[in-house]
Amino acid sequence: MVRLLRPFGRAVTYTRWLHLFIAVVAPSLLLFVREAWWIWLIAAAVLAPAALVPAMRTVEGLQARLLLTGHRHDSGSTGIVVAPSASWGDRGRLVVWLESRLLLGYVTMTVSAQLVFATADLVAAPFGRDVEEGGPFLLDGHHWWHALLVPVWLLGLGVFVLVAGHVITALALRLLGPSPVERLAALEERTEQLLERTRIARELHDSIGHALTLAVVQAGAARAAGDPAFTDRALDAIEETGRAALEDLERVLGVLRESERPVSSRPTLADADRLLESARASGTKVDASMTGPLETVPGPVSREGYRILQESLTNVLRHADCAPARVRVAVADGTLTLEVRNPLTGHIPGPGRGSGLRGIRERAALLGGHARTGPDRGDWQVHVELPLS
Structure with missing residues (x-):
């Protein structure tokens, strides 16, 4: 009733x-x-x-x-x-x-x-x-x-x-x-919002995850070394990495707070030296080779390439016990090739596991490229090819 x-x-x-x-x-x-x-x-x-x-x-x-x-x-x-x-x-x-x-x-x-x-x-x-x-x-x-x-x-x-x-x-x-046209426009807008949320989540995962991984590795290495000079260098590296992570966090939060407010530009492959130095400061030996006109790489490709390199180095620090890493970045024949290899350790993640590896493949696919991750001839490799056009 x-x-x-x-x-x-x-x-x-x-x-x-x-x-x-x-x-x-x-x-x-x-x-x-x-x-x-x-x-x-x-x-x-x-x-x-x-x-x-x-x-x-x-x-x-x-x-x-x-x-x-x-x-x-x-x-x-x-x-x-x-x-x-x-x-x-x-x-x-x-x-x-x-x-x-x-x-x-x-x-x-x-x-x-x-x-x-x-x-x-x-x-x-x-x-x-x-x-x-x-x-x-x-x-x-x-x-x-x-x-x-x-x-x-x-x-x-x-x-x-x-x-x-x-x-x-x-x-x-x-x-x-x-009307059907308005429904389609609303659906496209909703799709764009979901894609933007996915991109922001991936950005936070890559930048903050990389910073935290470096901080943990640096702190552990400093404690194990027992050398005041090494500890000072580790603290400097942690401070620099933390400051960069805070800048990334502020930029992403700025996008969330005010979608129309201009925010600082995202890092590109021109800033790759910062990633390499951070990895080296953590005790990882990094052999890097960069060839070709990196400055001609289009902005979207360069920015996604930076994030792919960042996630690849983070995986080396997190899963490979700071094993030596070989980094190759090349621009040739209208393609950006990015490869990171390190010797296999006891822990071998599956090719489909982890949000980081999935994010790498998603970034490559969105730009019309492809990515391979997994064991290769005794190494763990991340091999990505992105078209420049």
Whole structure:
């Protein structure tokens, strides 16, 4: 019983009723001046050209969103748009909406008024008042049991209001909802947001993970060495790496806080020496070879190449016990080739394990390249080829 009565306690049930009455305010006022059926035809004829105005869709959308769904702003769940009409299809649907709203408003006003008048007659009948002619329900006499029918008509009025509200809301979702073009645009925007979130998560994983790995390795090496001079160098390296990680973190958080605020540029392969020096400072012997015009590498490729190199060196420090690493970066024949190799240790990660390796393959695929990770001739290798075009 409580579940059945719950809709009658919701404000949106009655704002939907109000929405239907608003549609017939103007014709109803004209009926007080002159009672004629053709006033409704004039109202319907006026609404058709009004629907061709692009801004009318915004007005109707805002009103429907507020009164039919109870949302002032689009939270992504109302399904009613407030953008101006952008095509003739939008205008055509708006014409159907306005005419349907007028017709349903007329029916709602008529039935609601008749039910209210009938209820009043039922209340007055036991006290000697005659039922007015022309009402929908005519009962002879002045019997006390007429009052017992009042709850029935009130329940009928409530059910009618509830049903009419659901009907007009369903029409609004159908006729004021996004067009296929708008749905596609919203889907593309959502996809871009998800891709941006994935990129930011990958950025945080690469930069912060690299910094923490270096800090752990440096601290462990300093403790094992027991040499004050080495400890000082390790602390300097930890400080520099931490400062760089904080810069990356601030840049990423800046993107999250204010998407339109300009942020500092992401590191590129021109900054690769910083990665190599950080790895060497951790006690890892790094043999690096960089050939070709790195300065000509396009920005997106250079930035992703930097992150791939960073993640590859992080894996060496994390999983290879600071084993010697060979790094080769080459630009030739329209391709950027990046390879990091280190001798295999007892721990051999599977080629598909770890978010870092998966991130490397995803970065390469997004740029139209490919990546190979796994054992190769006694070494663990990360081999990536990225097209420059």
